[in-house]
Amino acid sequence: MSGEKHCPLCECHDVARYHEDARRDYLRCCNCALVFVPPAFYLDRRAEQAEYDLHQNSINDAGYRQFLSRLATPLLQRLPDAARGLDFGCGNAPALADMLRQAGCHVALYDTFYAPEESVLDARYDFICATEVVEHLHQPGRELQRLWSMLEPEGWMGVMTKLVKSHDAFVSWHYKRDPTHVCFFSEDTWVWWAQEFGVRLERLGADVIMLQR
Numbered sequence: 001m002s003g004e005k006h007c008p009l010c011e012c013h014d015v016a017r018y019h020e021d022a023r024r025d026y027l028r029c030c031n032c033a034l035v036f037v038p039p040a041f042y043l044d045r046r047a048e049q050a051e052y053d054l055h056q057n058s059i060n061d062a063g064y065r066q067f068l069s070r071l072a073t074p075l076l077q078r079l080p081d082a083a084r085g086l087d088f089g090c091g092n093a094p095a096l097a098d099m100l101r102q103a104g105c106h107v108a109l110y111d112t113f114y115a116p117e118e119s120v121l122d123a124r125y126d127f128i129c130a131t132e133v134v135e136h137l138h139q140p141g142r143e144l145q146r147l148w149s150m151l152e153p154e155g156w157m158g159v160m161t162k163l164v165k166s167h168d169a170f171v172s173w174h175y176k177r178d179p180t181h182v183c184f185f186s187e188d189t190w191v192w193w194a195q196e197f198g199v200r201l202e203r204l205g206a207d208v209i210m211l212q213r
Contacts, residue, residue: 005027005038007029007031007032007034007036007141008034008036008137008138008139008140008141008183009029009032009034009036009140009141009144009183009189009193010029010031010032010034010141010192010196011141012029012030012031012032014029014030014031015027015028015029015030016028016030018035018167018170019035019167019170019171021176023041023179024037024038024041024179025037025038025041026170026176026184031192032188032189032192032193033164033186033188033189033192034140034183034184034185034186034189035164035170035183035184035186036182036183036184037181037182037183039138041182042138042182043179043180048113048180049113051178051179051180052091052092052113052114052180053092055091055092055093057091057092057093057095058093058095059093059094059095059098060095061093061095064093064095065095065099068095068096068099068131068160069099070160070204070205070207070208071096071129071131071158071160071208072096072099072100072103074158074204074208074210075100075127075129075156075158075210076100076103076105078156078210078212079105079126079127079156080126081104082104082105082106083105083106083126083127084105084106084107084108084123084125084126084127085100085105085106085107085108085125085126085127085128085129086107086108086109086110086120086123086125086127086128086129086147086150087100087107087108087109087110087129087131088110088111088128088129088130088133088147089110089111089112089130089131089132089133089136090109090110090111090114090115091111091114092111092113092114094109094115096129096131097109100129105127108120108123108125121146121150123150124150124151124152125150125151125152125155126151126152126155126156127151127155127156127157127158128147128150128151128155128156128157128158129157129158129159130147130157130158130159130160131158131159131160132160132161133159133161134159134161134183134185135161135162135175135181135182135183135184135185136180136181136182136183137182137183138182140183144193145197148197148199148211148213151213152213153213154212154213155212155213156210156211156212156213157210157211157212157213158208158209158210158211159208159209159210159211160207160208160209161185161207161209162175162184162206162207163184163185163186163187163206163207164184164185164186164189165186170184187203190203190209190211193211194211199211199212199213200212
């Protein structure tokens with residue numbers, strides 16, 4: 001168990017058992033407050049993609065685009081004209097990228113399963129989007145630092161993910177039932193991350209986080 005008691009965000013070993021259910025254990029980092037699933041419970045890559053293949057998202061689905069507008073609208077308000085960005089974890093239906101392109105942005109795509117073009121990770125961007133992505137990351141500390149290093153000065157990272165509110169709420173939380181969700185951020189976690197990297201942090205609504213370099 002000692003090998004599992006390691007926060008994948010801040011690498012702290014001071015973690016405590018937070019919850020367990022019939023399928024998985026959940027630990028909480030005492031440093032950054034990330035709640036996470038130990039690696040022993042991760043799906044293998046094939047099973048993980050099979051779960052994603054079940055998603056029925058469509059680029060032109062009005063409801064899906066309305067959902068994504070909770071991030072797209074405030075992001076566009078903060079960007080210069082013709083901004084260059086990356087849709088990280090774009091999935092098999094990159095509706096957000098389509099919305100941003102229609103607004104005049106230039107958007108590259110990356111997804112480890114559906115758009116695995118590594119060269120886009122060597123560029124620099126005015127903005128990076130990660131919608132419903134960070135909860136899937138096995139190494140969120142490493143991935144978020146890499147993304148942050150790709151931003152131009154004063155660039156924006158827009159994140160959409162459901163946030164842990166309390167232990168009582170977590171016990172019955174539907175969000176943890178997805179077997180591909182292995183990292184659960186709270187507002188305290190994002191405050192820690194912003195302080196650690198000298199980041200301007202804005203929380204918009206229940207699940208949108210804006211971070212400025």
